[in-house]
Amino acid sequence: MNPLGELGELAAALPSGPGALLTDPDVVEGYRVDRSGGAEAGRPLAVVRAAGTADVQATLRWAGARRVPVVPRGAGTGLSGGACAVDGCIVLSTERMRHLEIDPPAQVAVVGPGLLNGELKQAAAAHGLWYPPDPSSFEICSIGGNVATNAGGLCCLKYWVTTDYVLGLEVVLADGRALRLGGRTVKDVAGYDLKRLFTGSEGTLGVITEVTLRLVPPAGPKTTLVAAFADVTAAGRAVTSVRSRARPAVLEFMDAAALAAVEAQLHMGLDPSWRALVLAASDLAGPAAAEEVAAMVGACEAEGAVEVAFTDDPVEGEQLLAARRMAIPAVERLGTVLIEDVGVPLDRIAELVGGIAGIAEARATTIAVIGHAGDGNFHPLVVFDAADAEAGARARQAFAEVMDLGLALGGTITGEHGIGTLKRPWLRAQVGDDVLDLTRRIKEALDPLGILNPGKAF
Ligand SMILES: Cc1cc2nc3c(=O)[nH]c(=O)nc-3n(C[C@H](O)[C@H](O)[C@H](O)COP(=O)(O)OP(=O)(O)OC[C@H]3O[C@@H](n4cnc5c(N)ncnc54)[C@H](O)[C@@H]3O)c2cc1C
Structure with a gap:
C-alpha cells in the first residue's frame, strides 16, 4: 500500500x-x-x-x-x-469550519470548531452575552482547540474553564461515525458524560466538528490592581493570601524575567528592581468592589509589596492585562522557549515560584515565570539558544526539574495546555500505572487502529 x-x-x-x-x-x-x-x-x-x-x-x-x-x-x-x-x-x-449561531433566549452558541475564541466573544457581546473562557491567545486560537485542550485563561479563576461551558459536542470517531453528545440544555445527566471525555482529549479520541456552548450575562467593569514585590516568594505568598480573602476576577503573576521581556517590547516603564508583579482585578460593583480591592491591597501589603496601585479606568486596566497577555510572545523573542504549565495547590505557590528561581540559578538558565497564579497554574518559560547544545541540555534539565518540583508539591504537570508530546514523560509519575492503563483501554475502544494523533497525550 x-x-x-x-x-x-x-x-x-x-x-x-x-x-x-x-x-x-x-x-x-x-x-x-x-x-x-x-x-x-x-x-x-x-x-x-x-x-x-x-x-x-x-x-x-x-x-x-x-x-x-x-x-x-x-x-x-x-x-x-x-x-x-x-x-x-x-x-x-478545521480552520474552514467556522459556522456560528447564537441563540440569545437559550443563552447558547453553536459553533464550528475552527471559529476563533475572540470571534465568539465578539458575536456573543453583540447579543449582550459573554463567553468567559479567555486563554491569552483568545484572538488566535480556535474553539475546537480550546475544547480539545480544555483551555483555561485569565478569568477562569472566577468563571471556570472551557469544559464548564460545553453543553454539547458533535464528534467524528476514528471509524468515521459522527456522534452527538449533550445538547442545548443547561443540565443533562442522561448516560455517562461523554462530552467531558472528549473535552481535553487532545485529538486522540475523535475530531470535534461542532460545539454547543453556554453563554452568560457579562460581568461588570473591572477595578484592576498591580502589586510589585522585591521577592518572588513574597509575591507567591501574597497570591495565596489574596485567594483566602477574595474571589478576584483575575489574579496573575509575572516574575522579573517576564517583566523585562515585556518592558523590552512594550516600553511601559516597569521598574527593573521589581522581582515580581501580581495583577488582580475585581469585577464586583460599588462598595463590594471597594471592599474586595481593599482586601487584596491589604493581603499584598502584608506580604511586603513595595508598590501597590489600582485603577477603575477600563483602558488602563486592559493595558495592564494586555502586558500580561503579551508575555509569551515577548519571551519568545529572547530565544527558543520550552513552555511549562505546572499547577500546584493554592498553599504551595510560594514554594513553587521560589523553587523555580532556584532551578534557574542552579542550571544557569533563564526561566521567565508567568502564571494564572490565582489557580496555582504557572507557565515557567525556559529560554535557550537553539544553536548552543550545552545551553539546550541545561534548559531541558531545568524543564524536567520544574516538572518534578510541581509533582513533588502535590501538583500537576499541566493545568491547561495539555500533555501533547512535551509532557508525556511525566504523565505516569502523576497519574500512576492503573490510570494510564485505563486511559489506553479507552483509547483502544474508540480508536482501535490508533490512527488519531498517535504519540500524543499518553
Ligand atoms: C501567546 C499564547 C498564549 C496562550 N495562552 C493560553 C492560556 O492563557 N490558556 C490556555 O489554556 N492556553 C493558552 N495558550 C495555548 C493555546 O492557545 C491553547 O491550548 C488553545 O486551546 C489551542 O487552540 P488551537 O486552536 O490553536 O489548537 P491547536 O494548537 O491546533 O491544537 C491543540 C490540540 O487540540 C487538538 N485539536 C484541535 N482542534 C481539534 C478538533 N476540532 N478536534 C479534536 N482535536 C482537536 C490538536 O490535535 C491538539 O492536540 C496560549 C498560546 C499562545 C501562543
Missing part, C-alpha cells in the same frame, strides 16, 4: 471537493508544528482543510482503511506539541 499514490482517492472522496486537499510541500510545511517551540514534529503526507463534518468523516474513513495517522488541528497555537505533525500523517485542519 502506498498512501501517497492513494491521495487521489482521498481528494475524490472529499464531499467539499478535491480543493480541500493540500499537497504542495511549502503549504504543508505551514501545518507541521504548533507554537510549542521545543516539541518534535514529523513530515505530513498532506493537509485536509475540512469544510464540514462530511469532509472529516471521509478523511478518517480513508485514513482508517490505510492505517494513515490523522492529526487534528485548530489554529496551531497549542503549547505542548499536540498539533505537531507525525511522519506520514494527514493534518486535518
Whole structure:
C-alpha cells in the first residue's frame, strides 16, 4: 500500500471537493508544528482543510482503511506539541469550519470548531452575552482547540474553564461515525458524560466538528490592581493570601524575567528592581468592589509589596492585562522557549515560584515565570539558544526539574495546555500505572487502529 499514490482517492472522496486537499510541500510545511517551540514534529503526507463534518468523516474513513495517522488541528497555537505533525500523517485542519449561531433566549452558541475564541466573544457581546473562557491567545486560537485542550485563561479563576461551558459536542470517531453528545440544555445527566471525555482529549479520541456552548450575562467593569514585590516568594505568598480573602476576577503573576521581556517590547516603564508583579482585578460593583480591592491591597501589603496601585479606568486596566497577555510572545523573542504549565495547590505557590528561581540559578538558565497564579497554574518559560547544545541540555534539565518540583508539591504537570508530546514523560509519575492503563483501554475502544494523533497525550 502506498498512501501517497492513494491521495487521489482521498481528494475524490472529499464531499467539499478535491480543493480541500493540500499537497504542495511549502503549504504543508505551514501545518507541521504548533507554537510549542521545543516539541518534535514529523513530515505530513498532506493537509485536509475540512469544510464540514462530511469532509472529516471521509478523511478518517480513508485514513482508517490505510492505517494513515490523522492529526487534528485548530489554529496551531497549542503549547505542548499536540498539533505537531507525525511522519506520514494527514493534518486535518478545521480552520474552514467556522459556522456560528447564537441563540440569545437559550443563552447558547453553536459553533464550528475552527471559529476563533475572540470571534465568539465578539458575536456573543453583540447579543449582550459573554463567553468567559479567555486563554491569552483568545484572538488566535480556535474553539475546537480550546475544547480539545480544555483551555483555561485569565478569568477562569472566577468563571471556570472551557469544559464548564460545553453543553454539547458533535464528534467524528476514528471509524468515521459522527456522534452527538449533550445538547442545548443547561443540565443533562442522561448516560455517562461523554462530552467531558472528549473535552481535553487532545485529538486522540475523535475530531470535534461542532460545539454547543453556554453563554452568560457579562460581568461588570473591572477595578484592576498591580502589586510589585522585591521577592518572588513574597509575591507567591501574597497570591495565596489574596485567594483566602477574595474571589478576584483575575489574579496573575509575572516574575522579573517576564517583566523585562515585556518592558523590552512594550516600553511601559516597569521598574527593573521589581522581582515580581501580581495583577488582580475585581469585577464586583460599588462598595463590594471597594471592599474586595481593599482586601487584596491589604493581603499584598502584608506580604511586603513595595508598590501597590489600582485603577477603575477600563483602558488602563486592559493595558495592564494586555502586558500580561503579551508575555509569551515577548519571551519568545529572547530565544527558543520550552513552555511549562505546572499547577500546584493554592498553599504551595510560594514554594513553587521560589523553587523555580532556584532551578534557574542552579542550571544557569533563564526561566521567565508567568502564571494564572490565582489557580496555582504557572507557565515557567525556559529560554535557550537553539544553536548552543550545552545551553539546550541545561534548559531541558531545568524543564524536567520544574516538572518534578510541581509533582513533588502535590501538583500537576499541566493545568491547561495539555500533555501533547512535551509532557508525556511525566504523565505516569502523576497519574500512576492503573490510570494510564485505563486511559489506553479507552483509547483502544474508540480508536482501535490508533490512527488519531498517535504519540500524543499518553
Ligand atoms: C501567546 C499564547 C498564549 C496562550 N495562552 C493560553 C492560556 O492563557 N490558556 C490556555 O489554556 N492556553 C493558552 N495558550 C495555548 C493555546 O492557545 C491553547 O491550548 C488553545 O486551546 C489551542 O487552540 P488551537 O486552536 O490553536 O489548537 P491547536 O494548537 O491546533 O491544537 C491543540 C490540540 O487540540 C487538538 N485539536 C484541535 N482542534 C481539534 C478538533 N476540532 N478536534 C479534536 N482535536 C482537536 C490538536 O490535535 C491538539 O492536540 C496560549 C498560546 C499562545 C501562543
